[in-house]
Amino acid sequence: MGSDLRLGTLCYGCGVCTSSCPIARTNPIFDPRQILRKIIVGKEDLYLENTIWLCSMCYNCQERCPQGVPVADLIFSLRNLSCRSGSVPQAINLQLDSIRASGKTYPLDEFDMKKREKAGLPRLKEKVTDVAMLLEENL
Ligand code: SF4
Ligand code: SF4
Incomplete structure (x- = not known):
């Protein structure tokens, strides 16, 4: 997934x-329009900004973009650049x-299970190994 950053110039x-x-x-430090502005002015180290991981x-x-700018895909492209450069934030690696x-x-604990129980929902499996297998196959 991702898009050519030049598409940001349509903004x-x-x-x-x-x-x-x-x-x-909910978080004033995140502003997709600002991200587009930085793409347009060619901010070369934009992919190093941690805010791109808040999306x-x-x-x-x-x-909704009236110009058809693939905003989310462009943010995805920036994340791909960040991964390639080895500068992914530690929280994402965790x-x-x-x-x-x-x-x-994140690991489920009894607190999560009790919240589900209160909401009338069944317990979840603590491990979903199929997801981990898919991840390994695609990396
Ligand atoms: S909605 Fe589209 S045109 Fe408007 S600021 Fe965002 S990216 Fe630019
Ligand atoms: S994909 Fe959603 S969270 Fe990300 S910038 Fe667009 S509206 Fe915000």
Whole structure:
């Protein structure tokens, strides 16, 4: 996944992406329009900014952009550049380790199980090894 960063030049800065973004609404340091601005001015080390990892990949921005800018895909491209340069934030690497070990981004404990029980939901398996296998096959 990902897109050619040059597609960012279609952006005219309307801000629809930012106003549609659930992460920008709760975390003021994340602003997809700002990311597009930096792409347009050719900020070469943009892929090193930790904020690109805050995107939840919900695609609201991409669905709504009046210019058809593939905002989420461009953020994905920046993440790919970050991975290739070996500069992925430690928190992301820890999540990857957890997925390898248990198939989950963080280990489930009794607290999580009790919350599920209260909501009338069944217990979850602590390990989903199939996910870890898929990950190994695709790396
Ligand atoms: S919605 Fe599209 S055109 Fe508007 S600021 Fe975001 S990327 Fe640019
Ligand atoms: S895909 Fe990322 S940038 Fe776009 S709206 Fe969702 S969280 Fe925000």
